[in-house]
Amino acid sequence: MNSLINQAFKKAKNEKRPALLTYTVAGDNTKKKSLEILKLISNYADICELGFPHNTPIADGGQIQTSAYRAIKNGVKINDVFSIAKDFKKIKKNKPIILMGYYNMIFQYNENKFIEKCKKSKVDGLIVVDLPYPENKVLATKCKRKGINFIQLVSPTTSNDRLSKIIRDSHDMIYYISMLSTTGGKLKVAPKKILERYDSIKSLDKSKNIVIGFGITEKTIKSLKKADGLVVGSLICKEITTSLKKRQNAVTNVINVVKNLKNKIK
């Protein structure tokens, strides 16, 4: 498969560094601002994850919750999320974008309609936090048929038996959750330990791109640079919150954070 996601990983590999993936919430804190942030961080990030906000996010920590509540409060609807993605792709047509969120939003929108809309908006991938394997098989197949990557998550608690099945059925990218935590938790496991587990997963199928997420900050990113990719989310959401509080320009501040992260893994 030569998806944009695959190409992004290849490019990073050629530059002998992990791919940098960013996560921001669509509509945080406004539709316009979040598009602007997305456009500018994509100068540094290899893949952009865009969250569609939900008000009962059972796997997200405080930072992402705050971003999601802020976006919902400012009136962001699911169709706005698609239009942000679409507008982004008009300008950055080769930059992969992945939508990420909770299943109820997709269920209410209707699965088929949702995927159709992803396709129309040129979305490259989809992560559904609360639809694990094998329950997500049907949706994953539907995505694949439309050329959309369905990204499977694996965690430290995933059994070996499930792990091999998940990897077998996965598409171009797999998301490894570094530790038992919600998003934005402090990295409570030694990077060495995380990489050990990462290596054993990677050894099951070297052709899959595996990214590590959860607990990645300016301090920890360097120690995990061996991975195919690293995801930073809460740190960015937190920066938006702090900037708004200090009445500073959230866009510039966020770009600086991402630029800095990129420098650490070059």
Added chain:
Amino acid sequence: MKLKRGIPLIDQHDQHGFWGGKFGGSFIPETLKKPIEDLTNEFKKLRKEKKFLKKRDYYFKNYIGAPTSLIRLDNLTKQLGGAQIWAKVVSEANGGAHKIYNATVHALICKEMGKKYIVGDTGAGYAGKMLSMAAKKFGLKCKIFMGAKDIKRQKPNCDAMRKNGAEIIPVYSGSQTLVDAVSECMRYWVSNCDNTHMCVGSTVGPNIFVKICGWSTAQISRELKLQLKLEFNKIPNKLKLINCVGGGSSAYGFWSEFIDYDKKRIELIGVEAGGSKKSKLHAAPLSRKTKIGILHGAASYVCQNKEGQINETESISAGLDYPGVSPMHCFLKDTKRAKYTYATDEEALNAYQMVTKYENLNPSLEPSHAFAEAIKIAPKLSKDTIIIVNSCGDAKKDRDILRERLVKK
């Protein structure tokens, strides 16, 4: 969609955990797959073990105080002049409500699994209070997640939790009520599932929690069945079992033994929280037309908007103030085995006043919703109809709300 006979409702789901093919399931983050699988296997094993069942029965009898009594409310019956009204006084259970059954079973499971920490959510504070009691009894460290708004309105239960040595974690996100407490508790479990057991306070959440809770509260209807046979020499021919429904744990427990009976003979009536008469908000997903959605790991009827964002709910009763409901009740509704209606805050308060005026019974605001329905329908029914209300909670915890609301009038 069809109910099966001879199989407990908790076991009538398919291999993916869905009742009627669409209610329930386990919509959980990957990290929880393993702990939930472990818990599922453990429960499957334990419920067949004679030793474990003996232990459960021992604590139900000697710690919880089973059986709770079934009493005839003569004055209320006379006053309303219709059906005979009875109450199953589940609030006699240790701690003052049915939540103790689920809490005790979870504490026992936690012990069996060798975990030292137990966490749980709470709305009215009963689930939290009972879990803190059970944790103390069985030597477990306990954390209770509770919405900041609920902490304020259910102070007596919070005092009890602290006295039992539990830590109350206030939840400030969202509406600061039960819905957010459950979310926060699940988040905590995601982060600590290696050494911590989670108790979901009602028949909601991922499939296994629905099952464990229903298995625990089913004690109520096992007792009731024996009591009916003693009292009437048989199961009466015209019986109506009325129960309030928030998550639906007491209603399931009250009904489970009677689901197989013909609905013309034994009618099951669930009463949800209709909220304030003046407000559009409510907590009645079954009786006020909502769509199926996914909340806290399960598909059920949910108070939500078109986009799938969960709606804020409103009810005078913290224990019923929840936007979702048990998948088993959704199944009972769609198969038409049970009927669901709602009572407003005002109706529940009036019912509370009437019951306490005529009877030596002090039902909390949750069962007061069920009494409101009983009071509404009793006068229209024949004298040989038996209405039994599950008085599943004691009003001590509602002291402050009752004082405020009833003095104002």
